Amino acid sequence: MTAILDDVMSRLRQIVDPCSAATRVPLSIVEMGMVQNVDVASGNVAVALRMTSPLCHALPYFQMEIERVLASLPGISDVTCTFDYGANWQPGHMTSSAQRKLAEQREFVRSRATKAAGTA
Numbered sequence: 001m002t003a004i005l006d007d008v009m010s011r012l013r014q015i016v017d018p019c020s021a022a023t024r025v026p027l028s029i030v031e032m033g034m035v036q037n038v039d040v041a042s043g044n045v046a047v048a049l050r051m052t053s054p055l056c057h058a059l060p061y062f063q064m065e066i067e068r069v070l071a072s073l074p075g076i077s078d079v080t081c082t083f084d085y086g087a088n089w090q091p092g093h094m095t096s097s098a099q100r101k102l103a104e105q106r107e108f109v110r111s112r113a114t115k116a117a118g119t120a
Contacts, residue, residue, distance in 0.1 A: 004040050004075060011069040012038070012047070018058050025105045029062065033093025036084065043077035045070055050093070054086030 012035055013028045020027040029035055029049065037048040047066050051059070063081045070079045091099070 004073070005038065007073055008038055008040060008045055008047075008070060008076075009035075011073065012066070014069055015062070015065045017052075018061065019052065019056075020102075023102075023105065025101050027094075027098045027101065031095045031098040033095065033098075034062075034089065036088075043075055044080070045076055045078070046080045046082070048082050048084070050084045050089040051086040052089045056086055059083055 009030065013030045015029045016026045017029055017032045017034065020032060032052065034049050034052065035047065036050040037046075039046040047070075049062060049066075062083075066081045067079045070076055094102075
């Protein structure tokens with residue numbers, strides 16, 4: 001069972017959160033801490049996601065991508081995905097690596113803005 005769960009998590013790491021990609025820091029739904037729970041039993045996989053905002057318009061994208069990347073795994077016969085609709089995600093759910101990447105991008109943007117303001 002652990003091997004299947006490892007394969008599932010590996011595949012979920014391939015799904016990029018579109019909002020993070022828009023900030024030029026493409027992070028997976030796993031790095032973002034959006035994967036709340038994964039259950040694997042008798043060929044059935046249930047993925048519970050915590051959304052970053054109740055206004056998220058990407059729910060169909062996440063569901064489609066999760067089903068797409070997991071359906072081709074050997075031994076998987078059914079994939080379901082549920083959402084919490086943005087009720088409980090916190091920045092602390094992100095991996096430390098993801099938090100570091102975002103902090104580096106923010107600093108890069110700040111430094112460019114400071115330089116641009118200094119030359120204007």
